[in-house]
Amino acid sequence: MLPWRRHRRSAPQLAPGQQADAWQLCSLLLDYPDDVLVERLSALREAADGLPDHVGAPLGRFLDHVAATDLGELQRDYVDTFDVTRKCALHLTYFMHGDTRNRGVALVQFKQLYRQHGVELEEGGDATGELPDFLPVVLEFGATVAPDAAWKLLNDHRVGIELLRRALIRRDSAWADVVDALRATLPALDGDDEEALARLIAQGPPQELVGLDDETLNAPYLIPQDAPAAPHTPSHLGSTIPVGAPR
Numbered sequence: 001m002l003p004w005r006r007h008r009r010s011a012p013q014l015a016p017g018q019q020a021d022a023w024q025l026c027s028l029l030l031d032y033p034d035d036v037l038v039e040r041l042s043a044l045r046e047a048a049d050g051l052p053d054h055v056g057a058p059l060g061r062f063l064d065h066v067a068a069t070d071l072g073e074l075q076r077d078y079v080d081t082f083d084v085t086r087k088c089a090l091h092l093t094y095f096m097h098g099d100t101r102n103r104g105v106a107l108v109q110f111k112q113l114y115r116q117h118g119v120e121l122e123e124g125g126d127a128t129g130e131l132p133d134f135l136p137v138v139l140e141f142g143a144t145v146a147p148d149a150a151w152k153l154l155n156d157h158r159v160g161i162e163l164l165r166r167a168l169i170r171r172d173s174a175w176a177d178v179v180d181a182l183r184a185t186l187p188a189l190d191g192d193d194e195e196a197l198a199r200l201i202a203q204g205p206p207q208e209l210v211g212l213d214d215e216t217l218n219a220p221y222l223i224p225q226d227a228p229a230a231p232h233t234p235s236h237l238g239s240t241i242p243v244g245a246p247r
Contacts (some may be wrong), residue, residue: 010187011150014052019185020143021047022055023150027139029062029177032091033074055184058177065174081175087167092153095160107132113153117146133157135164137184138180154186162189181226197198 012019028037037044048059074094082087089095093106110132114121119141121132130137142150154161158223163182168176181236 010155014185016147019147020182022185023139024143026178027136027143031136032078033071035118037066038071055181058180062174062177081171081173088164088171090135091131092135092138092157092160095163096157101105105110106228113149114141117149119145123234158189160188
């Protein structure tokens with residue numbers, strides 16, 4: 001068992017609606033910036049202003065940065081930060097498993113959990129489909145579908161989120177504020193977490209390069225017999241969902 005999984009017993013400190021709005025904002029702001037983001041700045045700022053200061057203030061700072069930055073520059077910075085710099089990966093399983101067979105198993109577990117809750121990821125016909133551990137997808141899942149299940153996922157990968165935050169701070173990245181806001185919704189690190197964090201900082205992710213093939217990612221979903229039945233019509237993540245949408 002991972003040493004930080006005890007956080008599954010921790011309770012969120014925000015009210016359910018506030019937690020959902022915070023996660024939804026973080027999901028939108030950690031995704032690739034586009035014209036829709038710019039058009040919705042006023043609504044996003046209003047939502048951030050409605051959150052407790054320790055969550056809303058860093059989101060407000062990031063929204064100020066978006067408002068003051070040319071969209072093309074913001075997009076280039078996003079690619080340089082998240083697509084080129086592996087230490088800033090937005091895929092949660094990378095920090096723990098690197099590019100190993102164990103990561104393939106972990107990704108299947110993410111997909112299995114989504115399917116238990118009636119969710120299928122939208123997958124395009126090319127390479128644009130995101131892996132199930134993509135942080136904005138996990139946050140959208142928690143904000144709009146299954147907060148308790150997402151809470152477990154995020155806390156299972158709490159150390160990875162901390163590694164992401166520290167990497168963004170070292171780059172002096174504006175996105176560090178968004179991860180700070182997410183971090184403020186989760187339990188603080190404690191002794192065991194710090195040990196795991198120090199170990200990953202010293203050693204880095206596992207380095208067994210094996211690739212992630214379609215057979216691994218499309219393995220059968222072994223749903224436990226006591227798992228809740230999924231709705232007959234699956235939901236789909238990946239579309240833009242307005243902040244404050246019905247939950």
